[in-house]
Amino acid sequence: MPTRARVRADACPGVFATHDAADGPLARVRLPGGAVSAAQLRALADCAEACGDGDLHLTSRGNVQLRGVTRPGLAARLTDAGLLPSPSHERVRNVLASPLSGLTGGLADVRGLAASLDLLLCSTPELASLPGRFLFAFDDGRGDVAGEGADVCWRATGPAEGTLLLAGGDTGRRVRLADAVSVLIDVALEFGRVRGSAWRVAELDDPAWRGTPVPRADVRVPVGLLSGSAAGVVPRFGQLSAAQARALADIGPALVTPWKSLVLPDAPADVFERLGFGGEPLGTSACIGRPGCAKSRADVRADAVFRPGLRAHFSGCERRCGKPSQSHVDVVAEAGGYRVDGRWVPLEELKGKL
Numbered sequence: 001m002p003t004r005a006r007v008r009a010d011a012c013p014g015v016f017a018t019h020d021a022a023d024g025p026l027a028r029v030r031l032p033g034g035a036v037s038a039a040q041l042r043a044l045a046d047c048a049e050a051c052g053d054g055d056l057h058l059t060s061r062g063n064v065q066l067r068g069v070t071r072p073g074l075a076a077r078l079t080d081a082g083l084l085p086s087p088s089h090e091r092v093r094n095v096l097a098s099p100l101s102g103l104t105g106g107l108a109d110v111r112g113l114a115a116s117l118d119l120l121l122c123s124t125p126e127l128a129s130l131p132g133r134f135l136f137a138f139d140d141g142r143g144d145v146a147g148e149g150a151d152v153c154w155r156a157t158g159p160a161e162g163t164l165l166l167a168g169g170d171t172g173r174r175v176r177l178a179d180a181v182s183v184l185i186d187v188a189l190e191f192g193r194v195r196g197s198a199w200r201v202a203e204l205d206d207p208a209w210r211g212t213p214v215p216r217a218d219v220r221v222p223v224g225l226l227s228g229s230a231a232g233v234v235p236r237f238g239q240l241s242a243a244q245a246r247a248l249a250d251i252g253p254a255l256v257t258p259w260k261s262l263v264l265p266d267a268p269a270d271v272f273e274r275l276g277f278g279g280e281p282l283g284t285s286a287c288i289g290r291p292g293c294a295k296s297r298a299d300v301r302a303d304a305v306f307r308p309g310l311r312a313h314f315s316g317c318e319r320r321c322g323k324p325s326q327s328h329v330d331v332v333a334e335a336g337g338y339r340v341d342g343r344w345v346p347l348e349e350l351k352g353k354l
Contacts, residue, residue: 010199012132013065014091015075015084022294023053024068029083032095033114033138034062034256034263041249043081045242047074056245057288058238058260060322061135061148062096067292086122091132093118096148098140099255099263104227107141108156108177114138117181127188131199134191136184137165143217148258148325151201152187154180155214167202169211219326221259223281231267233278234260237286237301238322247275259324260285282306286314287321289333295319298333303347305354312354314338329354 011019018025029044036044044064048054053068066074078084086093095114102109117136121127137150139162146155146165153165154175162180164173166187175183191201191209201209222232235244238260248254248262251271255263262278264271272279287293289300296316304314312329315321320332331354332339337346345353 010131010133012091014132015078016087016090018069021067021288021292022290023288023292024070027052027066027069027074028059028091029064029066029078030090030093030095031063031083031256032093032118033097034099034258035114035253036064036256037253038249038251040081040083041245041254043077043083045245045249047077048245049242050077054242056240056242058235058240058256058262060258060260060324061094062099062256062258063094064256067288085118086128088125088128089122092127092130092134093121094132094135095121096135096137096145096150096258098138098142098144099257100142100144100222100226100230101138101140103230103263103265105140105142106156108159108162110138110140110154110156113154113181117184120181120185121188124185124189126192127185130188130192131195133199134188134201136188138180139165143214144219145258146214147216147219151191152184154184164211165214166209166211167200168214170214171211216326219259221261221281222257222263223261224279225267225269225271226263229266229268231264231271233262233264233271233275234280234282235262235278236282237304244275244277251275260322283309283311283328284314285312285322285324285328287316287319287323289314289316293317293321296333297335298338300331300333303333303338303350305351307354310354 013019013028051071051074052066057065097114102111135150137145137153139146139155141156154162156162160177164171252266286300289296300314313323314331
């Protein structure tokens, strides 16, 4: 039985069921494993210009959002680009995968697992009714996406074996790499049978859905030139203009990370000169704030403070949308200023206090 009953319907946005934001309808496009080809990046840029506000907004689940979607044609464009393979399953295609897997570090290569799971997910009719917040993950052993709050996660313990995590807890169940996709699908099917009104595994009070808490890894956003020809790009506030998205597409495919950044597996040595952005780590993040959100008390992106070593998230209200899962300074807007880790700070003193 769930630990608490949900009293409202799951309103997680998608392409067909958008969210009514202050700046217009918001559509979320799922990218399982964060993978997006060069052609798909160009298609998303075209969608942003033709249907939305002209920008792509990266999310904390490695997806992309389009804001201000007031013109028709989005679903058709996404379908043509291969970004909407199953309209009935589009909101449940939430899959994370270690973005540096197979490029540098990690115990196992999880590349391809997200795509395999997505294919099986979309071909299983019962899973179309999963809540839009249910999250799958494949961690290559470094502990990066295992700490992102996935409902069900396979985490590598070696090149060909791993352990099953439920809501971040290690169940102790050992699962071969070759079986990882089918096991995660089986868990999702069982959750669908027992969930009642619960949206997340953590809401179930059955001890069978618990595991031993796993220490969180202190994940640093991959940025700059990485191993081999890979590079990490961090756009400010995870926001890309259509022109920037096309510049990325000219370099090749990309992986959108859960930290509102991108990994470019095949980047030239002069990638940052070619792009003109994204080569420096940015510890500060923020929700959309005003004027995009009616609930926000401030234009948090205008007020946000950037300085070396600072890891902070600016929120327009107590919902703290888009906050990172890693440790950070919590900055929440209030009338005339901000509450910083629980301490009231007037706006004019904010920069001096961070």
